[in-house]
Amino acid sequence: MTATPPQPNSPSVPGAPGHPARQASFPVRSARGARLAVRDTLALVALPLVAALVLPAAFAGGGTRRWFGGRAESQRAEAQAAKDAAAAAFYELDTAQRDLRISIETIAAVDASPAARRAITDFEALGRRIDEVSHQYIQAVDAHDLDRDDLEASAAAHARTELTKAKDELDNAKRELDRFTDGLGPLLGKAETQLARLAPAVERARQGLLSASNALDAVRGSGLQADDLAARLAALAPELTKLNQGAGQHGVPQTLERAERVAREAEAVRVEAERLPEKAAEIDHRLVSLRTRAQALTTRAGQVEPVLSELRRRFTVACWQDLQGVPDQAGENVRQAELKLKEAQAARDEQRWPDATALLSTVRALLNSTDESVSAAGDRLRQLNAVQKDPQQEIDRTRFAIRDAQRLAMAGRNTPDPRHARPLDDSVARLERAIGTLEGRHPDYWHFLTETEAVRQTVARVVAQIREERGGAH
Template sequence: MTATPPQPESPLVPRAHHPAPRAPHVGRPARHALRDTLALAALPLVVALALPAAFAGGGTRRWFGGRAENQRAEAQAAKDAAAAAFYELDTAQRDLRISIETITAVDDSPAARRAVADFQAVSARIDEVSHQYIQAVDAYDLDRDDLEASAASQARTALTRAKDDLTNVKRELDRFGDSLGPLIGKAETQLARLAPAVERARQGLLAASNALDAVRGSGLTADDLAARLAALGPELTKLNQGAGQHGVPQTLERAERVAQQAEAVRVEAERLPERAAEIDHRLVSLRTRAQALTTRAEQVEPVLSELRRRFAAACWQDLQHVPDLAERNVEQAELKLREARAARDDQRWPDATALLSTVRALLNTTDESVSAAGDRLRRLNAVQKDPQQEIDRTRFAIRDAQRLAMAGRNTPDPRHARPLDDAVARLDRAIGTLEGRHPDYWHFLTETEAVRQTVAQVVSQIRDDRGAGH
């Protein structure tokens, strides 16, 4: 705004980026008159009222009575009111400019860019009415001894109009300032978060560094964690350079990211001794398990021999590969255990963990295969001794599903009845395979199990349909 005093620099935006608007040219007498007017407006009321008497008693100027003096007094009052309006507008614009600088330093959204453009438009209007006000002040010297009544009247009219224009623009500026409430609130919120966020990042880096030092003091190298912490060094440098250089949103995002990554390093560093101990324990445990599986695998061949001797080939052919598979898997597991041991000694923790997971998967597969042979012999012995138990178990499941399908109905839903009828027929066919000299007991067992699974699916469908109100 014209004739705006120098403003304090924004803590976020360099002063060079926001130069103060230049005041229009004002003549020397006008500047003196404006300065005197602003000084008079700033005086206490009692002093201001005493000034006319002081001038009257000095005898240094001629005073004309009557209408001319009344017009002069009215013009002077208009001049004082215009000066006060000018001062209020200047102060409001200065305060609002600081708010705009705060918004632009924090927010680059379309709404923020519109606010900047709107402020520039209002400022142009302020410059216009301020220039008109100064022209009115320059045009009339109210201190002249020979000031005519007509000139004083013209001055009063011009200064009153200038005051009204200044007041109207002040209202426009106030309305614009009120509309900035959400943007200013958002900017102030981010600024309030800035310092704590940066401090959290710094403290997080310090805590991670201290945790890493403690781990190294215990004899663990933690090279991967040290590398991750070192990679955060440039980020800390940018945080120290401040938001004025890198922007508030970017600095906030950087501070939060650094804090999270530093916290992750700290947690892993503090857990590293426990992780090392856990890996040591898994090495011992998995080696013991591999040895036990080697012993169990040796017992598979006798089980297969009994299966071959007592049951049809279909009951055991799929188990022929178990001994060889168990031997290969155990050998592979022992090789991976040695590699895991070497990785642990080199403190390559991710490699050691991955290798131990591979060992566990190999041993799980071997355990299932070895167990399958013994489980097969047990189930075949049971069904050979008493197949009726398996038959009754399956029939009960079918009848229970049929009762559920008929509950509250005269006829069953075809979607439920058809698969249940098929299950009955399938069970009858499975029972028929038990006839003959060498029954396929394993086929019988897999068929009855498949029938029960089908029945269970029908029961689940019936309950879902009734739950949905069908």
């Protein structure tokens, strides 16, 4: 019985352009699982080919062939062995190519880098080389019928030569394929890592959306509105649709990025929803606290005018002139704060939480400013009373700061650094001039206090500079 070798373009040939196994496309889930699936499928498809190539030699005879002894049968056996070896090489190459195709599909689905695109192009070129040697092998099989009864020794020897050559070419192509596969390691590892992250990331996004929805329902059930949070959650619905459509439609990197972003945004909505009752209570507390503070400042602002009267009576104009506008400004600030408090209360009642928070921040800033200006009048009077009673305490305090800085500047030196000595010498002179302003019938105590404070600030800067330079030197 004569077996006809498969034709090069026959769909029954594994690796031929129309063969189902060559055209098969396997969904990429995990690279390892995909390879196993392909290998199992390939074994079922390709084994009949090996059987077609090998079985005729094994079962020919049995009354169907006339056996001739001698050289012809020896050559026939060698040719058949070469044919079997070539068939095995073809199957091994085809199997390796299919495994590699799964790897390339994995990389293509995940990686759009230049290296990945180059690998895909190189694989296509290698595929053309494999198709070429596969075609040569099939031609060699087609050209020689080793089951012919009248097969001559020379024809068998020629068949063996061509089949051996075809096997060598298949082996060379297999080695090229192996080298190419080895070089794909980094790209494949990166792709498989992303694939391994994909399913958990999508699941986290889905669970995050579910948790956010549940938290929002719980808040609304307690009587609080959360329209802004509901709008943010609704905006994620199209993203969930794309996640459900899968990476096959939208790409693995894009789907992975989308899943991580959806998970982050859903988590933010959940956290804000769960904190909303606490936020409402906090706003209520701030409303009460700031309202009480505004009332207290109204009382304190009314006490500024008597303080100013005493300042005017006992000290020069320069000591109190900058405080003249404090009572009017304090009253205006308190009125503005009370107005904003009413607006904040309305926003809270309507559960416009961002508006309520912003208005309360404005109220706090107004009251802080008022508190500082009202306190400034009382502080000024206390300072002036103290320096009028005993200016020497302020003088000694400032001189001590200068002397301490001078000792530091001279530490470990025979002469001070001019960068340090000059501002310290100027500070000594400035202090003496400030002391001179205390002489006369109407001393300007406030000028004296501002001057001594300025001297101490200058000295402090010099000390900080010396310590920074010496610290850097070590």
